[in-house]
Amino acid sequence: MAEKMTIYDIAREAGVAPSTVSRVLTGHSNVSAKTREKVQAIIDRRHFTPNLAAQALEQNKQRTKTIGVIMPEVTDHYSGKILCAATREARRLGYETLLFQLPIGEKYDIGEIVDQLIRRRLDGALYSGGVLEVVRADLPGALNRLMEYMPLVAISPPIAGINCTFLHNDLETTIYHAVQHLYMLGHRRTAFIGGARTMRDSGARACGYLRAVRELGLTDIPSYHGEGGFTAESGEIAVLRLFSETSAGHRPSAILAFSDLVALGALKQLHVMGLQVPEDVAIIGCDNTFFSAYTLPPLTTIDLYSEERARTAVNELINCSKESTPKPPFTLVRAPAFIVRESCGVMLGRRENL
Amino acid sequence: MAEKMTIYDIAREAGVAPSTVSRVLTGHSNVSAKTREKVQAIIDRRHFTPNLAAQALEQNKQRTKTIGVIMPEVTDHYSGKILCAATREARRLGYETLLFQLPIGEKYDIGEIVDQLIRRRLDGALYSGGVLEVVRADLPGALNRLMEYMPLVAISPPIAGINCTFLHNDLETTIYHAVQHLYMLGHRRTAFIGGARTMRDSGARACGYLRAVRELGLTDIPSYHGEGGFTAESGEIAVLRLFSETSAGHRPSAILAFSDLVALGALKQLHVMGLQVPEDVAIIGCDNTFFSAYTLPPLTTIDLYSEERARTAVNELINCSKESTPKPPFTLVRAPAFIVRESCGVMLGRRENL
DNA sequence: TTGAAAGCGCTAACAC
DNA sequence: GTGTTAGCGCTTTCAA
Numbered sequence: 001m002a003e004k005m006t007i008y009d010i011a012r013e014a015g016v017a018p019s020t021v022s023r024v025l026t027g028h029s030n031v032s033a034k035t036r037e038k039v040q041a042i043i044d045r046r047h048f049t050p051n052l053a054a055q056a057l058e059q060n061k062q063r064t065k066t067i068g069v070i071m072p073e074v075t076d077h078y079s080g081k082i083l084c085a086a087t088r089e090a091r092r093l094g095y096e097t098l099l100f101q102l103p104i105g106e107k108y109d110i111g112e113i114v115d116q117l118i119r120r121r122l123d124g125a126l127y128s129g130g131v132l133e134v135v136r137a138d139l140p141g142a143l144n145r146l147m148e149y150m151p152l153v154a155i156s157p158p159i160a161g162i163n164c165t166f167l168h169n170d171l172e173t174t175i176y177h178a179v180q181h182l183y184m185l186g187h188r189r190t191a192f193i194g195g196a197r198t199m200r201d202s203g204a205r206a207c208g209y210l211r212a213v214r215e216l217g218l219t220d221i222p223s224y225h226g227e228g229g230f231t232a233e234s235g236e237i238a239v240l241r242l243f244s245e246t247s248a249g250h251r252p253s254a255i256l257a258f259s260d261l262v263a264l265g266a267l268k269q270l271h272v273m274g275l276q277v278p279e280d281v282a283i284i285g286c287d288n289t290f291f292s293a294y295t296l297p298p299l300t301t302i303d304l305y306s307e308e309r310a311r312t313a314v315n316e317l318i319n320c321s322k323e324s325t326p327k328p329p330f331t332l333v334r335a336p337a338f339i340v341r342e343s344c345g346v347m348l349g350r351r352e353n354l
Numbered sequence: 355m356a357e358k359m360t361i362y363d364i365a366r367e368a369g370v371a372p373s374t375v376s377r378v379l380t381g382h383s384n385v386s387a388k389t390r391e392k393v394q395a396i397i398d399r400r401h402f403t404p405n406l407a408a409q410a411l412e413q414n415k416q417r418t419k420t421i422g423v424i425m426p427e428v429t430d431h432y433s434g435k436i437l438c439a440a441t442r443e444a445r446r447l448g449y450e451t452l453l454f455q456l457p458i459g460e461k462y463d464i465g466e467i468v469d470q471l472i473r474r475r476l477d478g479a480l481y482s483g484g485v486l487e488v489v490r491a492d493l494p495g496a497l498n499r500l501m502e503y504m505p506l507v508a509i510s511p512p513i514a515g516i517n518c519t520f521l522h523n524d525l526e527t528t529i530y531h532a533v534q535h536l537y538m539l540g541h542r543r544t545a546f547i548g549g550a551r552t553m554r555d556s557g558a559r560a561c562g563y564l565r566a567v568r569e570l571g572l573t574d575i576p577s578y579h580g581e582g583g584f585t586a587e588s589g590e591i592a593v594l595r596l597f598s599e600t601s602a603g604h605r606p607s608a609i610l611a612f613s614d615l616v617a618l619g620a621l622k623q624l625h626v627m628g629l630q631v632p633e634d635v636a637i638i639g640c641d642n643t644f645f646s647a648y649t650l651p652p653l654t655t656i657d658l659y660s661e662e663r664a665r666t667a668v669n670e671l672i673n674c675s676k677e678s679t680p681k682p683p684f685t686l687v688r689a690p691a692f693i694v695r696e697s698c699g700v701m702l703g704r705r706e707n708l
Numbered sequence: 709t710t711g712a713a714a715g716c717g718c719t720a721a722c723a724c
Numbered sequence: 725g726t727g728t729t730a731g732c733g734c735t736t737t738c739a740a
Contacts, residue, residue, distance in 0.1 A: 374726060411731095412731090
């Protein structure tokens, strides 16, 4: 395939020792300006790029210049945004990202994935699973083992049993505010659709929703938080069930969707059923994805600032990897932004007869 | 951070030579069942994972088990699907993917990116830039250099000056058919929106559109293929211009959008202007993304089978990397699927008075 | 300031 | 079968 060039080839051509070439490459030790120039000229002319594997072999220094990104498959825009921002930030700092996808709808061994990360001696790992993964019992063990080899930052609410840095959105409170927002517009029958069944007690969204229902004294019917899923299709189905399971007086006047994607499906189904949004049913999504402003009507939603978190995570990771002594982990909580558009019906004002 | 384990540690504990541990690890040479078991037990117990960098250093054999993926930032669903499928397929075959994003809306040096790939001695590279990148004059040089170091497969129409394997959708013909489809429904004034300005002559979509306009004798006004872009917003703007630049009798009765995303924006703007789709204006998108079936009305679009291409590409790459002699490159052309939903107005039948 | 040489962790000839 | 040993390409003491 290709004749591999080494520092020896460069050294020979420049008439210097390999170590001198190495010094020019790393820029660490002192080399006379003249030699440096001469060697650099040959490196440039030959398009020589040092073998990273060889450099990485050196002891004590993690220098693979690679950050592992562990996240669910990038089929949704939320993960895409994080991956994109993380890769961009990493590149800006001279690093690349190695993507470890957690297959959706297929079982996998998180331990095996962690082995891969370790095997590659990465400089750090970014975990972004969020609520989706909370349920896995084997996650803490695997991530803790990973942490013995490299710094780990999670873009996720804190996970019990894992002692890494967490970049966390206080979604619970924001969801609470969203329900409260609907409450103030007059809604007393607000349903929550989407999400994982197993997540109902643990997920931040569900927590916020359930707390609001309790504290605001809203109608609490099992159907109002019964059905799960993460796709547009699951949004369709959820709405279908929601309106077929409930009797006339108990139909929800507002819907809180797990994500904008779920809301998208819900919107479609409501349209099919001839219900107007927000006049008949108000709806609020979550994620502020690229299509949120383009639905009919434009979706009121929550912006998680995922790009910003991704950048913070990468920076933190790279800083940690340079420290000799591990930095203590911390949890950073930030409030997401509640973005009011038209689907929640603010322009309709407070209504009494819902 | 962590006490790194080596095969020597395992060897010592097992009371065998390091090479025996290596043999167990690779499974290449013969080891007695008894020793193999003993060694394996220790490897398992200690969770030992061999350093990939060291393995990769070996010449001729055992590469990095990593495929580089070069593509625009994964902000759209098209790239996301390719990345996702490629990573999944790679993993299935024991490989990981290293993502090299081409920043959107920011200048970058493709040569530098290629250097990174080479430096990392990857087993292969998947390039998926498509029409977006055709314009760059430095691309062929960079990719050709890359090909001296590793096999390259491009999910893209063939690019002049690059002699790699191309997995190509005959989008041109499909777009032609789409325009023809509109023609048969009665449309004579079909506009094309989105895409890059520089792409107008080279891009497959534009080619197909222009050929259809010519061959079918459709109305050809500069405004009908004037404005570009790849975002939903650019779709909005394009429609706005399209309808403000043309006089009453010259308003298009149909719109072909560069992508579903562009179509999404167009849909929004048409709605704002009080135009009905497909009654007043028919519209066809491209990509068959997850939201295509959820727009109002559901979008008629084109499915590029990107996941399938991604899997093919990865397989081809891995096969090539195992060959000692390079396989001759080829170009595989596949017809995309034309997916008819409601936005093109088929259910309205053929109309004469458009 | 530069060169020689000893590894880094692993694999693969080559002995035994 | 299993151990010994020489690299893979690079960095980094340690001399000179």
